[in-house]
Amino acid sequence: MRVVIIPMMVLVVSIVFSQQKKESLPSIFSTENKSVTIFTSADSTSLKLSRTNSNLKFKAFNQPLETDICIFVNPNKQFQTFLGIGGAITDASAEVFAKLSKEKQEEFLNAYFSSDKGIGYSVIRTNMNSCDFSSKSYAYITEGDKDLQSFSIAIDKKYRLPLLKKAMEIIGKRASLYISPWSPPAFMKDNNNVLQGGKLLPEYYQSWANYYVKYINELQKEGITVWGLTIQNEPMAKQRWESCIYTAEEERDFLKNFLGPTLKKAGLGNKKIIIWDHNRDLITQRVTTILDDPEANKYVWGIGFHWYETWTGGLPKFENVGAVKEMYPNKNLLFTEGCNEKFDSKKYQLWANGERYGKSMINDFNNGTVGWTDWNILLDQNGGPNHVQNFCFSPIHADLSKDELIYTPSYYFIGHFSKFIQKGAKRISSLASRSILLTTSFLNPDGKIVTIVINQENKKVKYYLSIGMVATEIEIQPHAIQTLVY
Structure with missing residues (x-):
């Protein structure tokens, strides 16, 4: 009997295994009738x-x-799996938008956020506190208020919140909105200045973590669903505008000891936390320092990155993005900012500006990126407003003197991706x-x-x-x- 049973068992196991293997294969795309x-x-x-x-x-x-x-x-x-493509609604974008006629506002909203009439943006980044693309520096509390008793987002209600609401309404369920801070309030930093880098003082780590909770809750009270957040915009850049420096160890420790637990305690543990949010050059050192710590790792949804590493004269380091994906395949990569710098109205239609977008997007997606976020979605005919004269390009500019919208090659290059790739697509x-x-x-x-x-x-x-x-x-x-x- 054994001689008969064993082959039968082998045959049964073989059939079951082959069926499981067959069922686990991905569905095959057919070109027939396509x-x-x-x-x-x-x-x-x-x-x-x-x-x-x-x-x-x-x-x-x-x-x-x-x-x-x-x-x-x-x-x-x-x-x-593809998340989406979009851009940043900054103070500058919102202020320019507010100065357009109703007809041009409608055209603009459809151009970006409608899948049928435009290019179907679904990802939005916005600033917590001021950034360089604000008309002035500001915070949501009065100086010295570590307990956040004075917390108010009233300044956002004039321009930015109305635009955010309009965009989110058009996007609907596809929307992924995340927030990014450029600097804590001045008194929380060792240089007592929101500009010029400086570091968050350890005695204000908890207060600053509470600040994210306050801001997210205030946005959500306004009906704006927050999908996620980055810990700090460009944490290794000392800028003449709003900036704050974190070493890899400091970002790791702030995340695991303060920000992560604070969000979780506040019932916001489902918000996607994104580390780094800076260029591709130092990304591997930052990521390994944070993700190799199990306590920090558990709070991290993904890694954000920018494209400005070329400021040193080198080429884009696309391969670093791929290396991170290879090392941490279960974490997500998100392009969080890029724009063409040094605004010059004579270069509105410079094709190379658009090609820069297309080349970056293809390389970033091929290296494992799930989503891609442009910088300002709208700027004026001067490349601003910007309170430190860091004027840049955006895919669409408004000439406010003529109530005109100017579509640049970057808009069309982005649209070749965002209009056609659906949320949930597989690369x-x-x-x-x-x-x-x-x-x-x-x-x-x-x-x-x-x-x-x-x-x-x-x-x-x-x-x-x-x-x-x-x-x-x-x-x-x-x-x-x-x-x-x-």
């Missing part, structure tokens, strides 16, 4: 998120040649056979694939969009970005 629709923006043309092709069919394409230029997409190789494998093309792809919850392609060449390029044993041939303009939906 066609490709292409949206294009291209330098020195009128193409701006324009539909340029539709109903392109897949045909048999077995072994590509070395002379073929290909984008290889594999839907069965899936990675991070899938997408690789180019030539360095002249950059690409990333996502499988949306509705079953469609979105592939973004950038041509870095000064000439047109023909390439094959290849999935398995089929492909379709596509042409992309010089210095163009395409979104392929299929």
Whole structure:
């Protein structure tokens, strides 16, 4: 009997295991009866998120040649889940918005936050206390009030809260709003100044942790749901505007001993806490210091990062983002700020400004990033207001003297991602056979694939969009970005 039973048991186990293995495989995307629709923006043309092709069919394409230029997409190789794309509603953005006519305000809101009429932003960052893109420095308490008895967000109610509410209403359930402080009140810091860096004094750690709770609760009383927070904007930058320095150890200890427990005690333990919120250059040192501490680690949802490491003259350190994801695969990566610096109205339509966005977004997503947040969503014709003259570009500017909105290439480049990739999408494998093309792809919850392609060449390029044993041939303009939906 044993001779019979053992093979039978092996057979049963084998069948069960094979069924479990089969069920665990990701669903296979089929190109059958699918066609490709292409949206294009291209330098020195009128193409701006324009539909340029539709109903392109897949045909048999077995072994590509070395002379073929290909984008290889594999839907069965899936990675991070997409959160969303958006920008920052700062004091500056809100003040400029308030000065527009009602018609232009409506146009602006739809341009950013409507999925149909605009580019479907769903992520919002906003400042707690003032930042450089405020008309003046301010805090929500009177100086010296460590018990926060005077706490009031009345200053936000004039401009920023009305814009936040309008944006959140359009976004609806897709919204992810997070807050970031640039500096604690002056008396809490060792330099007694909200500007020029300085450090949070240890005796005010608890008071400052309580401050986040107060602010989140006040926003939520106003009907603005707070999804998360970063601990400190650019904690290694001494700036002439609002800034505060934390070493990696100081950020770790403030989080695990004060901020994390305080949020949890206040019933806000579900808010997503994001560490670092600074450039890609020092990200690995910061992250390992905090996440290798189990007590700090348990409070961290993810790691925020910016793109300004190039100020030293080097290239963007995209690979550092990938290294963090490799080391801590269960933590989330979120791009929290980037903009084109040094405003010059003559460069409104500088295509390279948009390309900077496209290249960064593709590389950041391919290195594991779940969401991407631009800086100011709106600035005026001077690149402000900014109380320390740190004037910058935004994707949309308002010329208040003419009541006009100016759409820059950055707006269209961001839109090639934000308009088409749905919340909950899975990034899938997408690789180019030539360095002249950059690409990333996502499988949306509705079953469609979105592939973004950038041509870095000064000439047109023909390439094959290849999935398995089929492909379709596509042409992309010089210095163009395409979104392929299929």
